[in-house]
Amino acid sequence: MTAGTGEDDIISRFFRPIATSPAARGLFDDAALLTPPPGCDLVLTKDALVAGVHFFPDDSPASVARKALRVNLSDLAAKGAQPLGALLALALPRPLDEAWLEAFALALGADADLFGCPILGGDTVSTPGPISLSITAFGAVPSGGFVPRTGAAPGQAILVSGTIGDAALGLQLRLDPGRAGFRDLPEAGRAHLADRYLHPQPRLALADALRAHAACAMDVSDGLVGDVTKMLAASGCGGLLRASQVPLSEAARVAIEVEPELLATALGGGDDYEIAATVPLDAVPMFRAAAAAAGVPVSVIGETYRGEGLDVVGRDGHPLQLAHGSFSHF
Amino acid sequence: MTAGTGEDDIISRFFRPIATSPAARGLFDDAALLTPPPGCDLVLTKDALVAGVHFFPDDSPASVARKALRVNLSDLAAKGAQPLGALLALALPRPLDEAWLEAFALALGADADLFGCPILGGDTVSTPGPISLSITAFGAVPSGGFVPRTGAAPGQAILVSGTIGDAALGLQLRLDPGRAGFRDLPEAGRAHLADRYLHPQPRLALADALRAHAACAMDVSDGLVGDVTKMLAASGCGGLLRASQVPLSEAARVAIEVEPELLATALGGGDDYEIAATVPLDAVPMFRAAAAAAGVPVSVIGETYRGEGLDVVGRDGHPLQLAHGSFSHF
Incomplete structure (x- = not known):
């Protein structure tokens, strides 16, 4: 035929x-x-x-x-x-x-x-x-507006959009719904986590604010800690990330409160599809304002400094050890 | 880590x-x-x-x-x-x-x-x-130079670059090397067919000549007859293709001479990665000259006419029936 x-x-x-x-x-x-x-x-x-x-x-x-x-x-x-x-x-x-x-x-x-x-x-x-x-x-x-992954420099704020860890917790919830951390979650909380895993929300509304104010940015797809580590390494500087400042949804907060080990899942798991960026300190208020105008919440979660590597400080003020900082595709 | x-x-x-x-x-x-x-x-x-x-x-x-x-x-x-x-x-x-x-x-x-x-x-x-x-x-x-698949009109020549059927015969050779048509092929002929199947030669050298003179074009990837049929259907006209004018390599010619059924393989098989085009009749000499200057042989293999469908005339002058005009990806 x-x-x-x-x-x-x-x-x-x-x-x-x-x-x-x-x-x-x-x-x-x-x-x-x-x-x-x-x-x-x-x-x-x-x-x-x-x-x-x-x-x-x-x-x-x-x-x-x-x-x-x-x-x-x-x-x-x-x-x-x-x-x-x-x-x-x-x-x-x-x-x-x-x-x-x-x-x-x-x-x-x-x-x-x-x-x-x-x-x-x-x-x-x-x-x-x-x-x-x-x-x-x-x-x-x-022209010239591309926001690189390599633009971080010492003395900048590290920010992230939205909330972190929902998708990784949504995946855990799917794999092990009876797990302690999920037992006290109301149905709406479970649905929120499950949906964040299934349906990323690309932060296109944040693009203009990033172009205007960010020194570097990447999307958080393989886990916050691993991805920020990569971004700083690509830029040639170090940084500090405070777990206490990482924005969590109410559902994630409840799950982690009941089962504190899930904090590592939230910080190291993948599929957030939020944006991590560094912004010069004096531009942070303008970046926040532009992000708010675009309807996207952003949070300062740490700072960059001269050096290398990313230090993660736990909610108790001590260094946090993560077994896995990021999802490996291979 | x-x-x-x-x-x-x-x-x-x-x-x-x-x-x-x-x-x-x-x-x-x-x-x-x-x-x-x-x-x-x-x-x-x-x-x-x-x-x-x-x-x-x-x-x-x-x-x-x-x-x-x-x-x-x-x-x-x-x-x-x-x-x-x-x-x-x-x-x-x-x-x-x-x-x-x-x-x-x-x-x-x-x-x-x-x-x-x-x-x-x-x-x-x-x-x-x-x-x-x-x-x-x-x-x-x-700007504006894109050569569409939909530009054929009645009264144009149908041309094709290079030689047709080598890749499809190369695939048959690989599947059934002892087949009659391949028995008399010298080693160089076998190697030619096998290589044409494995290693398409994109006709980038022809791009300028196509832009200058072709009314429509597509690459022949799923079989000459099926692809030219598609091109004419997309353009809304019919055409005639003469098997006797389809350019064959020496290896393909020998194989088809020994086993005439392989003509259908050559005309209907895939993986040629040559270019089929229609060119207004008065522009054919200029297209030929431009293609020759670019080092790409081109051959007239038929004409378009008012109507629909592609009539394929065999080397004996009678209509040629092909079981399969093209490779189906699904």
Whole structure:
């Protein structure tokens, strides 16, 4: 036959309806075509997810779609960029689970609309392995506005957006719901933690404030302590992080109060998708004001100093030892 | 530990050495940073490859790397674009096969240099499944210069670059080396077919000629007949393709002479990574001259006409029936 192949049918049924940007060219072409906004630099990022590694095989397809897009948007936000579009590579087992694919595509399209990041193209293939996907997201920053990971210098405040540890606790809750720390949690608290694990909230609203005031930034995806350690190492300075200043949600606070060992999970676990940044001390009030205006809470959690490494001080004032500072992808 | 994770080690040992473009930021950042060339549009493409589906699990890692990059570069070439850079997502089974990864990264770096397409970043993850990867390539065309797949109109010549069918025959040779058609092939002929399957040659040299003269173009990756059918359908016209005019290598010619059924393999098989284009009749001589100046042979293989569908005329002048016009990815 010279008519449509299976991939063409998949594109036509599931992806053409969500690829409505002119840059996607109706998914009829080999490639997408994007005119970059004048006076802008491009920010390019790509994250891969594998069933059984980055999400549970029984996660809903809508949750998988949202997570795949949002972890990339989180990278753009940390660099001060606003999204221009994304490409998807999706590898699916045979036979095709059409209900899964339909729900995945619908949720991806809805998130693309929600975050202003149109799906411009990609590739759908079969795999003898688990569902695997990668998304490449493109963003724009005004020329010279890229917020690097390498800009920290001694004498800056270390800040983080939102609350830390909810996602890692949500993962623990899923793995071991009867665990002591979760026993006293009301249903709303459990739902909050579970949702933070499943559905990252990319901090795109913080991008302008980061560009205006931050010396360096990264998104916290592999655990706060490990990621801040990486950021300072990349910048060539050291720092101090006070666990007592790390912002916690009410649900996390209750869980850690009952089971103090969960503090290490909160500080060292992954999937926060909050933004860690350093800001010169005199710019902190302006950064706070800009973040508040954007609707994003930010908290000072420590300072940078001359030297190397990240010292973590526990809530008792003593150095805190973490078995694992960050999630390893390999 | 708060020191480097496994992924950091992989980046540092295998990928940082090949990511030498300033846009890669030493792979120390969350994202790559690219200043688009002024006056250009961006062309974005993404292809995924899975071991056991798109390549043989025992293919050399160097061949896998080359194929993964080049199939994307072929898409850029077909759109008249020159590469700006690429991102890689790589999912590898545990335990890590370091020798495989080292050879893969070295070959990818060498190809990135060869084709002027620097590796700017990406993601490395583990998978319980087979080796899987996707590459996203970015290219630039002068504003308005994008060569669409949808530009064919009645009364244009259909042309193709290089020779067709070598890769599909190379795959058959690998699957069934004792097959009649391959028995009389000299060793050089066998090596030619095998190499064409393993190592696509992206026709980036043809990009300028396509931009100057082609009405539409696409790369031939899923089989000549199926892909030209798609291109004409996307453009809303019909066409005639003469099998006698389809350019064949000496090795393909010998194989098909001995076993005429292999003509269908050549015309319907995939992995050519040549460019099919339509060119207004009066521009064909100029297109030929520009292609020749770029060192790329091109051949007229048919014409477009008002209507729909692609009629394929066999070497005997009668309509040719192909069981499969193209490779299905799903």
